[in-house]
Amino acid sequence: MKLMTIAAAFAALVGLATPALAEDAKAATAESAHAPHAPAFTLKDLSGKEHSLEDFSGKTVVLEWINYGCPYVKKHYESKNMQKLQETYTGKDVVWLSIVSGKTAKGFSQADADAAGTKATAVLLDPTGETGKAYDAKTTPHMIVITGDGHIAYDGAIDSKASTDSADIPNSENYVIAALDSVLAGKEVATTKTKPYGCSVKY
Amino acid sequence: MFNRYRTTAVVLAACTCSVQAESTAEVKLLAPPSVAAGSTVEVALELTPAESLHVYYINPGEMGQAVALDWQDLPEGITTGELRFPVPHRVKTGELPTNGYEETTLFFSQLNIAPSVEPGSYTFKAKASWLACNDNQCLVGGDEVELKLEVVAKGGTASEPSTQLAEGLTLIPTDASTDWKSSVKKEGEKWLINLTPPDNWESPEELDAFSETSDFFQPGSVPSIQRTDSGLQISVEASEYSKDLSAAKIVLAGPTPPVRIPISLETQK
Numbered sequence A: 001m002k003l004m005t006i007a008a009a010f011a012a013l014v015g016l017a018t019p020a021l022a023e024d025a026k027a028a029t030a031e032s033a034h035a036p037h038a039p040a041f042t043l044k045d046l047s048g049k050e051h052s053l054e055d056f057s058g059k060t061v062v063l064e065w066i067n068y069g070c071p072y073v074k075k076h077y078e079s080k081n082m083q084k085l086q087e088t089y090t091g092k093d094v095v096w097l098s099i100v101s102g103k104t105a106k107g108f109s110q111a112d113a114d115a116a117g118t119k120a121t122a123v124l125l126d127p128t129g130e131t132g133k134a135y136d137a138k139t140t141p142h143m144i145v146i147t148g149d150g151h152i153a154y155d156g157a158i159d160s161k162a163s164t165d166s167a168d169i170p171n172s173e174n175y176v177i178a179a180l181d182s183v184l185a186g187k188e189v190a191t192t193k194t195k196p197y198g199c200s201v202k203y
Numbered sequence B: 001m002f003n004r005y006r007t008t009a010v011v012l013a014a015c016t017c018s019v020q021a022e023s024t025a026e027v028k029l030l031a032p033p034s035v036a037a038g039s040t041v042e043v044a045l046e047l048t049p050a051e052s053l054h055v056y057y058i059n060p061g062e063m064g065q066a067v068a069l070d071w072q073d074l075p076e077g078i079t080t081g082e083l084r085f086p087v088p089h090r091v092k093t094g095e096l097p098t099n100g101y102e103e104t105t106l107f108f109s110q111l112n113i114a115p116s117v118e119p120g121s122y123t124f125k126a127k128a129s130w131l132a133c134n135d136n137q138c139l140v141g142g143d144e145v146e147l148k149l150e151v152v153a154k155g156g157t158a159s160e161p162s163t164q165l166a167e168g169l170t171l172i173p174t175d176a177s178t179d180w181k182s183s184v185k186k187e188g189e190k191w192l193i194n195l196t197p198p199d200n201w202e203s204p205e206e207l208d209a210f211s212e213t214s215d216f217f218q219p220g221s222v223p224s225i226q227r228t229d230s231g232l233q234i235s236v237e238a239s240e241y242s243k244d245l246s247a248a249k250i251v252l253a254g255p256t257p258p259v260r261i262p263i264s265l266e267t268q269k
Helices: A002-034 A071-078 A081-090 A110-116 A130-134 A166-171 A175-184 B009-014 B163-169
Strands: A042-045 A050-052 A061-065 A095-101 A122-126 A143-146 A152-156 B025-030 B034-036 B039-049 B055-061 B068-072 B078-080 B089-093 B096-101 B105-113 B120-133 B138-152 B181-187 B190-196 B208-211 B224-227 B232-237 B247-253 B259-264
Touching: A071 A081, A071 A166, A071 B138, A081 A095, A081 A175, A095 A130, A122 A130, A143 A175, A152 A175, B025 B120, B025 B138, B025 B163, B034 B039, B034 B105, B039 B120, B039 B138, B039 B163, B055 B120, B055 B208, B068 B105, B105 B163, B181 B259
Parallel strands: A061 A095, A095 A122, B034 B138
Antiparallel strands: A042 A050, A042 A122, A061 A143, A143 A152, B025 B039, B039 B105, B055 B096, B068 B120, B078 B105, B089 B096, B120 B138, B181 B190, B190 B232, B208 B247, B224 B232, B247 B259
């Protein structure tokens, strides 16, 4: 008799807890369903190996448009801000792809990536700029966060201060961290789009 | 950290990062040789971008960073106003529409000399900074600039500004008088701005408009300006990021000097 009462109490507790979780997951899915679909791409990395977005289906993916010569990219690399983000989130099973679109891809080598100390999953070359254009990547950096079901959860600037000064980083709101943390927790992303800042992508 | 100041041999020695051997712009401060205590004087930062590079307007557009001037250690009794920008050109940086300057440009700052400032020679230093870009690259630039100013007694004879300074000042927008009226509404993807100038205002033939406030006009969009019964109507593509703006400042180019007009966006939010 006592066992059944405890079991019943437990079942009641579980019954109460489940609807709240279901609501969060629904919000995340509904949000995701309204978000733009992430365009497919297949690009080569610096060793010539091809990677497609669909290879990472089910995983959260970050696209980071780069040009290591751009002062805005240097702001985040010389301060090690970007590498820290790459390391933290690849450690949480996020796939982090740095993309080089347009003229910047010419002559871009592993040595460049090594010099920058990148911790990205891969650096992909988009010399025709087709993938950059598909995502409307305007600047370096320009950040895109893609959910496991292929929707764009965030599109825009890395953070809230459009400067070349790394001293601004600690006082800036980092939109990528906020988006990734929300996506990984199955929650709605508060800020889905901001104006990107950086140097122009050299299409 | 990429060094912000003019790249010279000294910097090369101190920094292992890649630097340009040439400067990205030449800068100097211009002012009348003497000013009277108890007066306001217009001082100009003269900036000449290096060949093929441009620097940016207060509202740079889709990318860029405005020219800035930071005064250092001002003597007691001397205060400064914000840097004021002449009407820019619409310049492309790569594919991105931006607002900037490719040639020698004068940016103005007011110096207010309190009546208490003793007559004598004063040296002012400031740090000028800018982002200089072309289609291929962007470079952070900066330099220290110095000004020697003679302060004469209040009521004394101060020198006139040079022709260069006087002409440069006519290109700097002045605030519209309170006789100007403005209203704005959103129609589709466009802002429709109605302006009613003062009764005696004569409109020049050619008019243009720029926004000093970022994220108001869509960068690169050329406003269409029509004459109406009450004045002027400006029709311009709205920036996709203009939702959160409560106010903006626009500049009507054509008149000399250009006119800076405040626009309230409170009713649009």
